[in-house]
Amino acid sequence: MxxxxxxxxxxxxxxxxxxxxxxxxxxxxxxxxxxxxxxxxxxxxxxxxxxxxxxxxxxxxxxxxxxxxxxxxxxHPSHILESSAEPSGALQRYNIGFFVDTYFGNVQPFFDAAVLSSGEQEITATNKYINAIVKNIEPLLADAAPFLGGSSRLTLAEAYISLVS
Ligand SMILES: N[C@@H](CCC(=O)N[C@@H](CS)C(=O)NCC(=O)O)C(=O)O
Missing domain, CATH: 3.40.30.10 (Glutaredoxin)
Structure with a gap:
């Protein structure tokens, strides 16, 4: 049931x-x-x-x-997060974990700073945020299709960082 x-x-x-x-x-x-x-x-x-x-x-x-x-x-193992019992699943979990850690460790703090600033500082803070995305996130999305790891369907990575959008 x-x-x-x-x-x-x-x-x-x-x-x-x-x-x-x-x-x-x-x-x-x-x-x-x-x-x-x-x-x-x-x-x-x-x-x-x-x-x-x-x-x-x-x-x-x-x-x-x-x-x-x-x-x-x-x-419920699925395309979102495959079973860790499968080698491809364990690797997918590593890639998702790496992506989420990278986002929240290296990028999100710049987002928070940009949202909390105003005037000239807002422009500077926003540029830092964009730079952090280009440096840290863009390389991890090189094979996105359009989701992480070449997936055509949503993965846990997008679900975890959805709160940013
Ligand atoms: N670490 C918590 C954070 C949850 C959280 O901060 N929720 C916000 C809104 S989505 C909230 O409940 N805010 C009300 C409050 O702080 O009183 C989680 O991931 O569930």
């Missing part, structure tokens, strides 16, 4: 899990949480941290966008 899945969602972090679930063609209910106001007692009973996303999977509460997404791609 298909599991009962409820995703408590709000942009951008929940998009990781939402993208993976859609790509896996899984049925799930979404409940939009308004993060501009204090969380309701009902939501805090599900996730006492108050952060979004949270997901209820057949009664089990899962929190944190990365581990939630990992749970689904691990339990």
């Amino acid at each position: 298909a599991p009962t899945i409820t995703l408590y969602t709000a942009p951008p972090w929940a998009h990781r899990a939402q993208i993976a679930l859609r790509e896996l063609d899984m049925e799930f209910e979404t409940i939009l949480i308004d993060i501009t106001v204090p969380r309701t007692l009902e939501y805090l009973a599900i996730n006492p941290q108050g952060l979004v996303p949270a997901l209820v999977y057949d009664g089990h509460v899962l929190t944190e966008s990365g581990p939630i997404t990992q749970f689904f791609v691990d339990s």
